[in-house]
Amino acid sequence: MSKHTHSFQAEVAQLLHLVTHSLYSNKEIFLRELVSNASDACDKLRFEALNDATLYEDQSNLEVRVSFDKAARTLTIQDNGIGMSTQEAIDHLGTIAKSGTKDFMSRLSGDQKQTASEQGQLIGQFGVGFYSGFIVADKITVESRRAGLKANEGVRWTSSGAGDFEVEQIERAARGTSVILHLRGDAEEYLNAWQLKQIIGKYSDHISLPILMEKEEWKEGEKEGEPGSMVKTGEWETVNKASALWSRPKKDITTEQYQDFYKSISHDHEAPLSWSHNRVEGNTEYTQLLYIPAKAPFDLWNRDKKAGVKLYVKRVFIMDDAEALMPQYLRFVKGVIDSADLPLNVSRELLQESRDVRLIRDGSVKRVLSMLEDLAKHDKHEASESADGVTDVVSDEDKAKEGKYSQFYAEFGAVLKEGLGEDFANRERLAKLLRFSSTSSDTASVSLQDYKARMKEGQEAIYYITADTLAAAKNSPQLEVFKKKGIEVLLMTDRVDEWALNYLHDFDGTPLQSVAKGAVDLGKLQDEAEKKAAEEAAEAFKPLLAKLKEALKDKAEDVRVTTRLVDSPACLVVQDDGMSQQLARMLKQAGQSAPESKPVLEVNPEHALVKKLDGSVHFHDLAHILFDQALLAEGGLPEDPAAYVKRVNALLV
Ligand SMILES: Nc1ncnc2c1ncn2[C@@H]1O[C@H](COP(=O)(O)OP(=O)(O)OP(=O)(O)O)[C@@H](O)[C@H]1O
Numbered sequence: 001m002s003k004h005t006h007s008f009q010a011e012v013a014q015l016l017h018l019v020t021h022s023l024y025s026n027k028e029i030f031l032r033e034l035v036s037n038a039s040d041a042c043d044k045l046r047f048e049a050l051n052d053a054t055l056y057e058d059q060s061n062l063e064v065r066v067s068f069d070k071a072a073r074t075l076t077i078q079d080n081g082i083g084m085s086t087q088e089a090i091d092h093l094g095t096i097a098k099s100g101t102k103d104f105m106s107r108l109s110g111d112q113k114q115t116a117s118e119q120g121q122l123i124g125q126f127g128v129g130f131y132s133g134f135i136v137a138d139k140i141t142v143e144s145r146r147a148g149l150k151a152n153e154g155v156r157w158t159s160s161g162a163g164d165f166e167v168e169q170i171e172r173a174a175r176g177t178s179v180i181l182h183l184r185g186d187a188e189e190y191l192n193a194w195q196l197k198q199i200i201g202k203y204s205d206h207i208s209l210p211i212l213m214e215k216e217e218w219k220e221g222e223k224e225g226e227p228g229s230m231v232k233t234g235e236w237e238t239v240n241k242a243s244a245l246w247s248r249p250k251k252d253i254t255t256e257q258y259q260d261f262y263k264s265i266s267h268d269h270e271a272p273l274s275w276s277h278n279r280v281e282g283n284t285e286y287t288q289l290l291y292i293p294a295k296a297p298f299d300l301w302n303r304d305k306k307a308g309v310k311l312y313v314k315r316v317f318i319m320d321d322a323e324a325l326m327p328q329y330l331r332f333v334k335g336v337i338d339s340a341d342l343p344l345n346v347s348r349e350l351l352q353e354s355r356d357v358r359l360i361r362d363g364s365v366k367r368v369l370s371m372l373e374d375l376a377k378h379d380k381h382e383a384s385e386s387a388d389g390v391t392d393v394v395s396d397e398d399k400a401k402e403g404k405y406s407q408f409y410a411e412f413g414a415v416l417k418e419g420l421g422e423d424f425a426n427r428e429r430l431a432k433l434l435r436f437s438s439t440s441s442d443t444a445s446v447s448l449q450d451y452k453a454r455m456k457e458g459q460e461a462i463y464y465i466t467a468d469t470l471a472a473a474k475n476s477p478q479l480e481v482f483k484k485k486g487i488e489v490l491l492m493t494d495r496v497d498e499w500a501l502n503y504l505h506d507f508d509g510t511p512l513q514s515v516a517k518g519a520v521d522l523g524k525l526q527d528e529a530e531k532k533a534a535e536e537a538a539e540a541f542k543p544l545l546a547k548l549k550e551a552l553k554d555k556a557e558d559v560r561v562t563t564r565l566v567d568s569p570a571c572l573v574v575q576d577d578g579m580s581q582q583l584a585r586m587l588k589q590a591g592q593s594a595p596e597s598k599p600v601l602e603v604n605p606e607h608a609l610v611k612k613l614d615g616s617v618h619f620h621d622l623a624h625i626l627f628d629q630a631l632l633a634e635g636g637l638p639e640d641p642a643a644y645v646k647r648v649n650a651l652l653v
Contacts, residue, residue, distance in 0.1 A: 002168065003166050003167070003168040004166065004167050004168070005165070006165055006167060007094075007163060008095075008159075008163060008164060008165065009095040009096060011095075012094060012095060012096055013163060015096065015131055016131055019134055019135060020134050020135060020161065026269075027136055027187065029135075030132040030133050030181075031066075031077075031199045031200065031203070032204060033129050033130065033133075034130070035064060035066070035200065035204045035207065035211060036204070036207070036264070037129065037130060038077055038078070038177070039079070039081075039208075039209050040081075040317075041079050041082045041083070041177060042062040042079055042080070042082075042209050043081070043316070044081060044082040045081045045082040046062065046316055046317075047316070048082065049147075054148070055148050056147075057147070061080075062079075062081065063079070063080060063210045063212055064077065064207075064209055064211045065078045065079075065211075065213070066078075066200065066212070066213050067213065068190070068191045068196070069191075072182075073182065074180050074182055075180075075181045075183060075190050075191065075196075076179065076181070077178070077179045078177070078178040079177055080174065080175055080176035081176050081177065082146065082147050083144045083145045083147055083149075083175055083177050084142075084144040084177060085146045085149060085155065086153075086155040086169060089155045089157045089167060092130075093130060093142065093157055093165065094165060130179075131161075133179065133181050134161040136181060136187035137161075137183055137184060137187070138160055138183075138184045139160045139182040140158070140159055140179065140180065140182070141157070141182070142155075142156070142158075142179050142180070143156050143157075143170065143177070143180070144172070144176065144177040144178070145172040145175055145176070146175075147175045147176075151172060151173050153169065154169065154170040155167060155169060155170065155172075156168050156169075193216050193230065200213075200239055200240055201239070201240065202260065203260065203263075203264050204240055204264065205241045205245075205260075206240075206241070206260075206261050206264065207240055207242065208242060208243065208244045209242060210240065210242045211238065211239055211240045211242070212236040212237065212239065213236065213239050214234065214235070214236055214237075215232070215233045215234075215235045215236065215237050216230040216231060216233065218230060219231045244312070244338070245258075245261045246277065246288075246289040246336050247315060250277055258275055259271045259272065262275065262334065265308075265334060265335070266293065266334045268293055268295070270293075270294050270295055271294065272291040272292060272293050272334070273293065273375070274292045274401075274404065275289065275290060275292070275371075276288070276289075276290050276370075276371050277289045284356040284360060285339070286337055286338060286340060286360050286363075287336075287337070287338045288337050288338075288360075288367060289336045290334070290335035290367060290368060291335050292332070292333060292368070292371060292375075292408060293332060293334060294407065294411070295411060296332065296411040296412060297332070300331075300332060308320075308331070308333055308334035309325045309326050309334065309335050309337055310337070311324075311337055311339070311342075311351075312337070312338040313338070313339050313340075313343070314338070314339075314340060315338060319351075324352055324357050324361065325361055326361065326368075327361075327365060327422055327423055328422060329415055329416060329418035329419035329422050329423065330419070331415070332412050332415060333364075337360060339360060341356050342354065342356055362425075365426060369426060369430070369433070372408065373429070373433065374401070375401055375408060376405040376432075376433060378398045378404075379401070379402065379404065379405035380402065381398070381399065381402060406435075409435050409444060410444070413434075413435060413444065413494070414495070414496050416430065416434070417430075417494065417496050417497065418496060420503040420504050421499065421500060421502070421503045424503075427503065427504070432447065432448065432449065433447075434447065434448060435447055436451075436490040436491065436492060437490070437491045437493070438488050438490045439479065439483065439488050440488050442470065446488075446490065448462065448507040448508070449508075452507070452510060456485075458525050459487060459525055460511075461510065461513035462490065462507060462510050462511070462512045462513065463488070463490065464489060464490035464492055464501070464512060465478060465489055465492065465514065466492045466493070466497050466501075466516070466583075467491070467493055467634065467635055468493065469635070470491060470493050472635045473492070473493055476516075476571075476633065476634060477564075477567075477568035477570075477571040477630070477633050478515045478516050478564060478565075478571050478573070478634075479515065480564065480568060481522070481563060481565065482564075484566050485522070485525060487522075499583070501514075515564070516572075516573050516574065516634070517573060517574050517575075518573065518574075526563070530563060533563075534561070534563045537561050538560070538561045541561050541603075543614075545560065547619070548603070548613075551620055551623040551624070552624070555601075555624075555627055555639070556572075556601040556627060557575065557597070557598040557600050558600045558601070559601045559602075560601075561603060561604075562603065564602065565602070565604035565607070566604075566606075568604060568607070568630075568633065569604050569607040569608075569609040569610050570601055570602060570603045570604065570607075570610070570626045570627070571633065572599040573599060575597070575600065584597070585635075585636065601626070601630060603626070610626075618650075618651060621647045621650065621651065624643075624647060625647050625651075628644045
């Protein structure tokens with residue numbers, strides 16, 4: 001086969017441009033990425049060979065070799081893993097298959113103009129993988145042969161990282177892949193064994209395969225006065241620890257090693273917020289090392305992305321699998337689960353059905369929730385002094401957890417709420433982890449326990465309101481009577497709140513009640529005189545309500561008098577069993593059908609505008625304005641905005 005030139009997919013060209021221009025300050029990560037690809041390729045071979053041992057050919061020792069040639073200025077990363085066929089080289093090294101990465105690329109090159117360093121930080125969040133080689137190389141040659149193919153079915157892929165790459169068929173006896181980097185003039189520091197070992201130690205120590213480098217020894221100059229130098233001995237040595245970090249005892253692992261391992265599996269450049277490392281024995285035996293990141297990744301909302309938890313069986317990598325190991329609402333968790341009981345050739349189908357996997361998943365969810373509970377417990381330390389004058393001493397370890405739960409919640413709180421609908425078994429634990437803003441706190445820091453502890457005497461429900469923004473929630477007319485009476489109301493502004501709260505009817509025996517649903521019933525919080533006044537008003541307003549109902553029959557289900565308003569003339573509420581206006585709007589925005597239900601208009605009998613209505617020559621216009629304004633106040637839009645403006649203007653002149 002002769003040489004063929006192919007063009008990179010547009011996103012690859014963009015990625016290459018960004019990689020070479022913005023990752024320059026952190027050049028060395030290229031080695032981590034290429035070694036990790038090499039190790040993945042060996043894992044893949046091991047996995048495929050479970051069903052077909054001939055793929056090992058006569059070489060079953062899997063390894064990665066890193067070597068350099070000073071004279072040619074090349075650095076080579078070679079593995080004897082699965083290798084690539086010609087078509088695979090074209091497909092995998094010329095396109096980006098991962099959908100999340102594609103979205104991300106289009107975001108980066110869209111309207112948002114970030115500086116190079118911001119882009120660098122963003123890119124650092126996902127694996128740039130193979131293309132990171134171009135940070136240090138102006139040309140990359142990949143030579144490969146897929147396991148099982150003949151020696152003359154090798155492939156050579158070459159590119160200078162501009163717009164295209166060349167592919168040709170070659171003879172290659174060795175199975176696996178060599179990535180040969182032709183280093184740029186300013187990347188010669190990587191032609192140095194000591195430097196390479198440092199980087200491998202930093203990023204790739206945990207790789208469970210041996211990474212080999214050729215041994216060097218010091219040789220004096222041949223003649224007097226001639227300087228000595230390091231020369232290669234022809235003998236290869238293992239330069240990484242080659243032991244899976246999670247399989248080592250906790251006491252032998254430093255904080256730094258835990259953090260470095262996290263960075264290498266997550267592509268995150270920031271240290272994680274917390275982690276938990278355990279060996280679980282019992283019905284099924286496994287080791288878990290689970291991390292909670294400090295920052296949400298760019299594709300947190302992509303529910304289809306691969307989960308961050310990798311499954312190993314006795315240290316052999318099996319797969320990244322979303323659903324089987326971690327539920328969707330914990331998709332931000334990263335880490336490793338290594339089972340001692342599952343068969344090595346476990347398939348995806350089997351995973352879904354396996355009792356062991358179910359136990360592992362339950363155990364891992366519990367572990368993550370405990371980690372979060374612990375962070376929540378230590379989020380704030382109030383100096384507490386007991387009666388005998390003894391001040392609680394907070395350990396350094398607990399001190400270090402201060403503020404972490406708030407940080408976690410700001411990043412992942414909205415995702416955690418999905419759990420209310422997804423994970424019934426843990427709903428109560430999840431409910432305790434929720435935090436909200438309220439009429440007494442602008443920050444999302446009020447837990448349902450806090451709320452309950454502050455409830456007024458006679459208060460029988462946990463009140464909440466949902467809105468698009470905090471300002472809209474805070475200024476909602478529906479809150480007026482609650483403010484007047486000093487009753488706290490939770491303000492919910494996450495898009496997921498409405499949906500999630502459908503699954504949480506009560507907390508610790510106290511019902512949750514939306515202040516925008518049904519008639520307001522403050523129960524024991526309302527005194528007899530107030531109840532009587534409300535009944536009298538309802539009676540006295542009957543004729544007016546009937547007229548309003550007739551005027552607004554296309555818009556409102558009903559019109560009634562309310563005691564929930566203090567300063568506003570009117571507000572909209574939905575029937576007890578109805579879908580809130582907010583949720584209906586969200587569904588429509590998302591292109592889904594929402595049941596057409598008309599809201600109830602509630603009017604404030606004490607308000608001057610309402611009192612003026614009866615007998616006004618503008619009754620019809622005022623009725624519509626009243627309705628449209630109530631809609632505006634809760635973040636909606638009048639059905640016919642121009643008609644609304646016309647009506648108001650007619651009254652203004
Ligand atoms: N040494 C290798 N041996 C065999 N295949 C490889 C090798 N290096 C890369 N590939 C193939 O090229 C693909 C693209 O590699 P790249 O590093 O860009 O992304 P990735 O490994 O899929 O993702 P990430 O690096 O983010 O985990 C890989 O998925 C793999 O199929």
